[in-house]
Amino acid sequence: MTDTFALITRSCALLRAAGPQTRERLRRSARLRHYHRGETIFLHQSRAQACHLVLEGWVKLYRIAPNGCEALLGIHTRGETFGLADGLRGAARSFGADAASDCDLLILPAPEIRAAAATDPGLQEALLHESFAATDRLLDQITDLKSCSALQRVAAFLCAHACVTEDGLRVILPFEKHLIAAYLGIKPESLSRALSRLKPLGVTISRDIVLIRNPEALDVLLREEAAA
Amino acid sequence: MTDTFALITRSCALLRAAGPQTRERLRRSARLRHYHRGETIFLHQSRAQACHLVLEGWVKLYRIAPNGCEALLGIHTRGETFGLADGLRGAARSFGADAASDCDLLILPAPEIRAAAATDPGLQEALLHESFAATDRLLDQITDLKSCSALQRVAAFLCAHACVTEDGLRVILPFEKHLIAAYLGIKPESLSRALSRLKPLGVTISRDIVLIRNPEALDVLLREEAAA
DNA sequence: CGTTAGGTTGAAAAGCATCAACCCGTGTGG
DNA sequence: CCACACGGGTTGATGCTTTTCAACCTAACG
Numbered sequence: 001m002t003d004t005f006a007l008i009t010r011s012c013a014l015l016r017a018a019g020p021q022t023r024e025r026l027r028r029s030a031r032l033r034h035y036h037r038g039e040t041i042f043l044h045q046s047r048a049q050a051c052h053l054v055l056e057g058w059v060k061l062y063r064i065a066p067n068g069c070e071a072l073l074g075i076h077t078r079g080e081t082f083g084l085a086d087g088l089r090g091a092a093r094s095f096g097a098d099a100a101s102d103c104d105l106l107i108l109p110a111p112e113i114r115a116a117a118a119t120d121p122g123l124q125e126a127l128l129h130e131s132f133a134a135t136d137r138l139l140d141q142i143t144d145l146k147s148c149s150a151l152q153r154v155a156a157f158l159c160a161h162a163c164v165t166e167d168g169l170r171v172i173l174p175f176e177k178h179l180i181a182a183y184l185g186i187k188p189e190s191l192s193r194a195l196s197r198l199k200p201l202g203v204t205i206s207r208d209i210v211l212i213r214n215p216e217a218l219d220v221l222l223r224e225e226a227a228a
Numbered sequence: 229m230t231d232t233f234a235l236i237t238r239s240c241a242l243l244r245a246a247g248p249q250t251r252e253r254l255r256r257s258a259r260l261r262h263y264h265r266g267e268t269i270f271l272h273q274s275r276a277q278a279c280h281l282v283l284e285g286w287v288k289l290y291r292i293a294p295n296g297c298e299a300l301l302g303i304h305t306r307g308e309t310f311g312l313a314d315g316l317r318g319a320a321r322s323f324g325a326d327a328a329s330d331c332d333l334l335i336l337p338a339p340e341i342r343a344a345a346a347t348d349p350g351l352q353e354a355l356l357h358e359s360f361a362a363t364d365r366l367l368d369q370i371t372d373l374k375s376c377s378a379l380q381r382v383a384a385f386l387c388a389h390a391c392v393t394e395d396g397l398r399v400i401l402p403f404e405k406h407l408i409a410a411y412l413g414i415k416p417e418s419l420s421r422a423l424s425r426l427k428p429l430g431v432t433i434s435r436d437i438v439l440i441r442n443p444e445a446l447d448v449l450l451r452e453e454a455a456a
Numbered sequence: 457c458g459t460t461a462g463g464t465t466g467a468a469a470a471g472c473a474t475c476a477a478c479c480c481g482t483g484t485g486g
Numbered sequence: 487c488c489a490c491a492c493g494g495g496t497t498g499a500t501g502c503t504t505t506t507c508a509a510c511c512t513a514a515c516g
Binding site: 068 | 293296299300301323355356359360362364366369371373376450451
């Protein structure tokens with residue numbers, strides 16, 4: 001576990017910020033656990049006793065709204081933490097977490113993190129920045145939900161996940177389409193139709209690989225108001 | 229200012245958590261400022277040099293999306309802070325802030341807060357909790373936006389702002405309707421129509437006062453799925 | 457092979473937005 | 487003191503967007 005932990009540390013801003021002693025302390029108390037796809041990591045409203053770091057795979061955070069719909073709040077992958085706020089507060093979980101794919105998580109018991117933060121100012125500060133970063137992501141989501149059409153949100157999602165290749169951009173859809181749809185706040189059918197509507201703009205889709213032949217067209221789409 | 233500051237402190241979780249010395253230090257560096265309705269407090273992308281606390285009135289936080297729409301991210305009032313994350317990071321503002329009504333703000337220079345947090349663990353922890361609380365509110369917003377219809381969001385907004393009176397609940401709409409609409413992610417016309425649609429459920433509207441004669445009906449509305 | 461989960465497609469309906477007209481308090485200037 | 491303009495809000499007609507429901511496809515798996 002020692003070597004593994006060193007590797008893990010490199011990919012996690014929180015652990016990088018911790019001093020050597022803090023890191024050693026967290027290493028000893030941390031548990032590594034594998035989850036199968038679909039497995040529950042924790043339930044909404046359950047007592048939070050730990051913070052989680054994703055080592056591999058995808059985790060979805062969600063809530064069941066009063067009307068019974070599941071609202072997908074976020075999807076996290078390698079190097080990202082989740083459940084920090086509830087864990088540190090030791091409160092009831094403000095959302096549930098499921099394994100969206102098979103995944104490996106590092107589980108850090110809340111009391112250990114609290115104790116570590118109390119003695120390590122660097123960690124304390126890193127926690128604050130981690131929280132700020134989480135807030136930033138949520139603000140981005142809200143901006144998209146309130147001011148962009150479904151088509152624009154799909155296009156923005158593609159652009160955000162695109163990598164540069166020889167001819168245009170390539171996107172490897174990171175997880176299943178029904179999760180992408182839920183993340184964007186639309187139904188799977190609408191996502192499918194939105195992707196079709198992008199084809200005339202030079203977007204080709206085959207399975208979970210999307211090619212964007214002409215990024216400028218998408219840029220124009222994102223810039224034009226709903227009326228156009 | 230000394231007496232005023234003591235009063236202010238009582239209404240602000242952040243200042244309450246600070247030790248006496250820290251508080252005195254912040255008091256000396258804090259500036260009080262009045263803003264007129266519509267006045268800009270800071271612009272999106274401007275350099276953040278302070279954190280703000282609302283003493284009186286309403287402040288709206290917003291972003292202009294790439295397509296030109298303004299996305300209302302939040303509205304804050306007495307006792308609430310905003311711009312903490314950007315202020316502490318000293319980064320570019322991740323949103324703009326305007327006075328939604330005439331308002332008084334306490335402006336805390338970022339360097340002072342940073343220095344205060346470095347020496348006062350209580351303040352440091354309070355900052356973390358303030359950030360967590362902000363995250364909670366954003367998660368609530370996202371849940372509503374992704375899983376509730378416009379009508380349900382309006383009903384939920386009313387319930388969230390209602391006070392108990394002799395016959396049913398009373399809501400005093402806290403700010404202008406076009407701001408409520410923007411907050412809920414709908415157009416003013418849709419808000420107006422949604423309120424009309426609630427009338428048969430025992431909701432009466434006169435100006436900015438809403439009476440909910442039969443809260444159970446709204447509860448049922450919030451619980452029923454979109455299909456019903 | 458048959459089954460199943462994830463995805464796509466089509467037709468119809470619902471939900472919001474848009475545009476335009478209108479209403480009504482408020483404040484202003486003649 | 488009245489006329490007028492103005493901002494905020496409402497209402498109606500219409501159209502676009504997204505959902506719903508159903509059928510269907512296809513790759514993966516037992």
